Amino acid sequence: MKIIGTGSSLPKKVVTNDMLSEFLDTSDEWIVPRTGIHSRHVISDEEIWELGADAARKALEMAGKKPEDIDYFICSNVVTEYMTPGLSCVISSMIGLSCPCIDINCACPGFIFALDIAETHFKAGAVKNVLIVCAEEPTRMTSWQDRSTCVLFGDGAGAVVLTEGCNIKGIKLHSEPDPTKIWQKRRLMPTPYITKEEEDVPLQMKGREVFRFAVQASTTQVEALLGEIGMDKSEVSYYMVHQANLRIINAIKQYLGEPDEKFPTNIADHGNSSSASCTILLDECNRKGMFKEGDVLVFSAFGAGLLSGAAVVEW
Numbered sequence: 001m002k003i004i005g006t007g008s009s010l011p012k013k014v015v016t017n018d019m020l021s022e023f024l025d026t027s028d029e030w031i032v033p034r035t036g037i038h039s040r041h042v043i044s045d046e047e048i049w050e051l052g053a054d055a056a057r058k059a060l061e062m063a064g065k066k067p068e069d070i071d072y073f074i075c076s077n078v079v080t081e082y083m084t085p086g087l088s089c090v091i092s093s094m095i096g097l098s099c100p101c102i103d104i105n106c107a108c109p110g111f112i113f114a115l116d117i118a119e120t121h122f123k124a125g126a127v128k129n130v131l132i133v134c135a136e137e138p139t140r141m142t143s144w145q146d147r148s149t150c151v152l153f154g155d156g157a158g159a160v161v162l163t164e165g166c167n168i169k170g171i172k173l174h175s176e177p178d179p180t181k182i183w184q185k186r187r188l189m190p191t192p193y194i195t196k197e198e199e200d201v202p203l204q205m206k207g208r209e210v211f212r213f214a215v216q217a218s219t220t221q222v223e224a225l226l227g228e229i230g231m232d233k234s235e236v237s238y239y240m241v242h243q244a245n246l247r248i249i250n251a252i253k254q255y256l257g258e259p260d261e262k263f264p265t266n267i268a269d270h271g272n273s274s275s276a277s278c279t280i281l282l283d284e285c286n287r288k289g290m291f292k293e294g295d296v297l298v299f300s301a302f303g304a305g306l307l308s309g310a311a312v313v314e315w
Contacts (some may be wrong), residue, residue: 001122001130002165003301003313006283008158008276009054012268013044017151026147040154040271042139048080048157049087052135053094055159058283060095063161070161071127073101074117076110076134076275078304079141079184080315091133107182108242108303109173109276110134111158112311116171118162133159136274141184143202152245154206154271157225158279169296169312172225174217175305181206181213182304196250210306214248217308218300219255225310226298233258235296238285242301243267243277252300264290274303291315 016039017028041049052075060067075088082090087105106113111134118130135157142150144148185201218241226233230284239262246267253263262284273280278299285291295315302308 001119001162002167003160003315004163005059005061005065005161006159006279006286007055007058007060007062008156008280008283009051009058010041010156010270010280011043011051013042014039015042015236020151024145024147024150026151028241032149034247035152036267037151037271039269040139041156043137043155048077048135048137049090049094051157052087052091052133055135055157055279055283056095056133059159059161063163065129065161067096068098070097070099070129070131072099072118072121073097073131073133074114075101075103076106076114076132077103078107078136078138078274080137083139086155087135088133090092091135099130106275106307107305108244108274108277109301109307109309111278112171112299112309113173115168115183115306115311116173116309117226119168119171121162128164130162131159132152132279133157134163134275134279136276138203138272138274141203146202147201148207149190149205152272154273156270156280158272158283160279160282165168167314169314170225170229170233170313171309172221172228174221176213177211177308178306181209181306190249192244211245211248213306214244214302214308215251216300218310220254221308222298222300225312229312229313231296236262236298238290238297239263239296240278240281240297240299242303243270243281244272244302251299275301277301289296
């Protein structure tokens with residue numbers, strides 16, 4: 001398939017590190033060296049489905065497609081106020097889609113997993129035009145008394161429209177199943193028969209172990225995928241790496257031995273927006289006119305599960 005439209009949407013509320021220091025034992029001097037984050041966009045009075053619909057409309061407009069042109073809609077989302085229906089159904093109703101739609105919860109690498117689903121359906125001859133929306137509000141998952149997690153995240157949505165083409169050169173998905181490294185649990189509705197103990201647990205993360213997984217998964221999969229498709233790193237125009245932590249991005253950059261200019265970032269004023277991260281970065285770079293026809297973009301993302309993925313896309 002081929003990417004022909006991108007879009008993104010961010011909450012209007014910007015929370016700086018200094019604002020966090022008003023109620024947390026933290027500071028800009030503590031946060032920036034550890035994360036590279038100065039501020040983040042945080043949902044206040046918006047709904048995540050409103051941001052998702054806005055990003056989708058922008059991507060459709062850029063692509064020159066109408067809702068009735070879309071054959072399949074994939075929505076990547078970890079958590080929302082809706083338990084059911086899926087967020088894809090809610091967004092579909094807002095933008096006028098009537099095609100089949102599905103939700104996936106692959107956490108931060110959700111965009112790459114969605115690309116794989118889209119490409120597989122296209123190669124099977126089932127679709128011509130696919131919409132992907134990654135809409136995430138991880139700031140609703142953390143405890144805002146825990147400085148080790150809440151400072152990391154920001155909310156937002158990104159969208160991509162794909163059509164017929166052979167521009168997805170390769171995708172590599174990976175898992176190391178482990179629910180103990182990044183997790184959140186919430187209590188379900190009670191029944192008269194529940195005897196087990198249940199509890200609400202805000203997002204928990206074992207930072208050092210996640211850091212190691214992210215760097216190893218990204219670098220080994222990117223190199224392996226490039227090798228599989230017979231492409232050298234010198235042919236890569238940009239590495240679109242999940243904006244989780246600037247130290248992780250720098251470690252990946254150092255390991256791959258590639259120059260700074262190949263690694264665009266927006267983490268400084270966005271934070272980690274889970275699966276929306278790559279799509280928001282893609283849209284912002286695209287709208288700045290950074291990409292030209294024939295450019296090679298390498299996507300790499302990693303997160304809860306533990307899941308990771310890499311994709312090589314020609315622009």
